[in-house]
Amino acid sequence: MKKALFLAASVALAGFSHAQAADTKVSIGISGWTGFAPLTLAKEAGIFKKHGLDVTLPKVPQASRHLALASGDIQCAATTVETWIVWNAAGVATTQIFQLDVSHGADGIAAKPGIENVAGLKGKAVAASAPGTSPYFLLAYILAKNGMTMKDVKIVNMEPGPAAQALLAGQNDAAVTYEPYLSAVRAAPDKGKIIATTLDYPAVMDTFGCTTTFLKEHPDAAKALAASYYDALEMIKKDKDKSFEIMGKDVKQSGKEFGESAAYLEWQDKAAAKKFFGSTFKSFNEEAAKILLDAGVIKTKPDLSKLADPSFIE
Missing domain, CATH: 3.40.190.10 (Periplasmic binding protein-like II)
Structure with missing residues (x-):
């Protein structure tokens, strides 16, 4: 009887140990x-x-x-x-x-009506998350491809979701954002226009x-x-x-x-x-x-x- 109980306990313990080890x-x-x-x-x-x-x-x-x-x-x-x-x-x-x-167009820059292209961002307020983030880098990358630098725009530090929401609310001149937030801009062409995406800038x-x-x-x-x-x-x-x-x-x-x-x-x-x-x-x-x-x-x-x-x- 004792031997049977010992074996049962050993099997249970082994199973417990295995589960513990497996679930990293x-x-x-x-x-x-x-x-x-x-x-x-x-x-x-x-x-x-x-x-x-x-x-x-x-x-x-x-x-x-x-x-x-x-x-x-x-x-x-x-x-x-x-x-x-x-x-x-x-x-x-x-x-x-x-x-x-x-990303095949899932990241990009959206701007308020009247700004037609990247060059139109010069001197404008662009919402983008902090240095060291993807939106900040994407903005720097796209500007560089158009002969501009981050010094040519006024950066407003905002996370991608709030950046898109702010643009749709009439705040800032542009926003660097991504899906699913970019689709909110796609759905409201009277409030914002997508002027650059990763389709043209695969970054x-x-x-x-x-x-x-x-x-x-x-x-x-x-x-x-x-x-x-x-x-x-x-x-x-x-x-x-x-x-x-x-x-x-x-x-x-x-x-x-x-x-x-x-x-x-x-x-x-x-x-x-x-x-x-x-x-x-x-x-x-x-x-x-x-x-x-x-x-x-x-x-x-x-x-x-x-x-x-x-x-x-x-």
Whole structure:
């Protein structure tokens, strides 16, 4: 009897220990950007759990996401490629492990009626989030492509959502924003006009990364995070309506509205990510680092060759 009880207790304990070991806790800092939504789907549909992960997805403003990484409040994050340059230049050691999405018109600059093009922004008040964020970089990138600099405009620091809302309310002359907020401007042409997007300026590509400490201590969890993302993409393919409803709910959109926002970007599968890290990633980083230096966002360029490790998706 004692032997049977001992064996039963041992099995139960072993099962408990296995569950504890399998459910690696990971906190991932994101925003309401449509491109990050498959991560929300992976959580809400139980995909992360299936891969032995206990994931939380706090909404952390991009301007302070690196501080949350540095403090340990989050271990991983989703953000634009050039932002990892900024974070590493600031001493927050992080590494990108897989690609999330590419913007095909989902990011852009909207201006009040009467401003027809980028040149028309000279001397105007443009709402954009703080230095070190994607909207700030996109503005610098687009201005540079038009022979201008950040000194040619008056920056009003506002997050993408409020920036779009302010423009529609008649405040500021322009706003740098992204989906789903950009669609609010598309729906009100009498109040704002989109004068530039990533269709003409392909400068917004998002990736997923973690602190180097987390990757060193939890390599299997890192692989599971990537696998979960790809499973979420498969779920979208197989049941788009249900997936869009789940992802839209997180940003207070209907499935239909979410689908309209998602049409302006492309989520990247494993094959696309491998190709990206072997080509576009390197050339874009060099160009982005120069723009960041010229804009005064970073003081020194970090070692760009160490900013990604796609071996986690091999």
